[in-house]
Structure formats: structure tokens, C-alpha cells
Amino acid sequence: MSLSAALYPVGLIKTPDRRAWVKVARFIEHHPALEEIHLKIIAGIVGPTAAAAFKQSLHAVAKVTPEQILLRFNQHQNKLKTLSLAKFTLLNEQIVFWLNSKKYKLEQADLIRQNLLAYLKFLQKTKQNEAIAHLAGMIQSQKFSQAMGFIAVSMELITFMTDYIEGIQV
Numbered sequence: 809m810s811l812s813a814a815l816y817p818v819g820l821i822k823t824p825d826r827r828a829w830v831k832v833a834r835f836i837e838h839h840p841a842l843e844e845i846h847l848k849i850i851a852g853i854v855g856p857t858a859a860a861a862f863k864q865s866l867h868a869v870a871k872v873t874p875e876q877i878l879l880r881f882n883q884h885q886n887k888l889k890t891l892s893l894a895k896f897t898l899l900n901e902q903i904v905f906w907l908n909s910k911k912y913k914l915e916q917a918d919l920i921r922q923n924l925l926a927y928l929k930f931l932q933k934t935k936q937n938e939a940i941a942h943l944a945g946m947i948q949s950q951k952f953s954q955a956m957g958f959i960a961v962s963m964e965l966i967t968f969m970t971d972y973i974e975g976i977q978v
Contacts, residue, residue: 824854832862837905837951842866865898872899874906879916881923885930896931896939903927904946907955921962928968941976944969 831853839846851859872891876884877899891899903924906912912920931940947956947969959965 824858828854865894874899874903875911877903877927878906878912878920878923881926885926888927888930889934893936893938896936897942900939900943900946904943904952904955907958908952910954917958917961921959921965924959925962925964925968928965928972932972940972944973 832850835849835853836842836846842850847859847863850862853859854862872884872887876887888896907920928940928943931937931943946952947959959969
């Protein structure tokens with residue numbers, strides 16, 4: 809039985825809109841590990857078709873996790889070469905949520921900052937400028953103040969982000 813048939817057996821159809829995706833973003837902010845029940849709730853917000861596509865995109869990005877990037881970048885950077893902009897965007901969101909929720913040990917902080925800088929330099933080298941802009945934009949949001957505080961400790965990261973933002977030509 810498909811997710812759609814299981815959730816909407818009487819033919820009710822929910823389609824996603826901008827507000828629905830904002831609700832999903834707020835919901836998943838509190839659930840970093842999404843289980844099947846969470847996906848059913850998401851389907852109730854954006855509809856089964858969009859929820860199924862969202863679930864599929866989560867599995868696609870799962871080839872590279874925030875932990876792999878932030879704790880062992882050199883071992884996993886080759887996996888990044890095949891990612892599309894959409895997958896970089898999802899990975900960026902996972903990275904920022906991970907940093908914001910403090911899922912790391914204090915003694916890992918310097919390594920994480922070094923690997924985050926290596927990730928950003930990789931994005932720059934491979935001309936994934938939109939992905940850098942996306943990450944920079946997320947970090948500036950008030951709701952990710954923990955992640956911004958984490959990044960602000962590194963002068964190298966702050967300099968990279970500042971130089972990138974100042975270099976944007978409109």
C-alpha cells in the first residue's frame with residue numbers, strides 16, 4: 809500500500825504550499841532523526857506526494873551526513889562531487905540543524921570548524937556559489953543562533969563568510 813493510499817483512503821488530497829513547507833521546517837527542527845510516524849505527519853501537512861518526494865530526497869542526501877562532513881571531511885569529500893544544488897541545499901540544512909542542536913562533543917569543536925571551512929572551500933572550488941549563499945543565509949537567521957555562535961569562534965570561518973558575502977555582485 810502506498811503512503812498516499814494509507815493516509816488518504818477516502819480521496820482527500822492535500823497539496824503543498826509555502827506555508828505548509830514552513831510548518832514542515834518548524835516540525836523537523838525538533839526531530840533531527842525522522843521516523844515513519846514523522847513522515848506521516850509531514851504528509852498531513854504537505855500531502856502524500858510531496859511527503860514521498862521529501863522522504864526520497866532525505867535518502868538521497870543520506871549518502872553524506874553532517875557527521876561525515878564535519879567530523880571526517882577528507883574521508884567523505886569524494887561523495888560530494890556528484891551532488892546537485894538541491895542536494896547541497898538539503899545537506900546544508902542538515903549541517904546547520906546539527907550544529908544548532910549541539911550534537912557534538914566539546915572536544916570536537918575545533919575539528920568541526922576546520923572541516924566546515926574545508927567544506928565551504930570545496931563548495932567555492934567547485935563553483936557551488938548558491939550552496940554557499942544558502943548556508944550563509946541560514947546561519948544569519950535568528951533561529952540558528954547556536955550555529956552562528958559556534959561559527960563565530962573561528963576567525964577563518966567568519967573571514968570566509970564575510971569575504972564571500974562582500975564578493976557577491978548584483
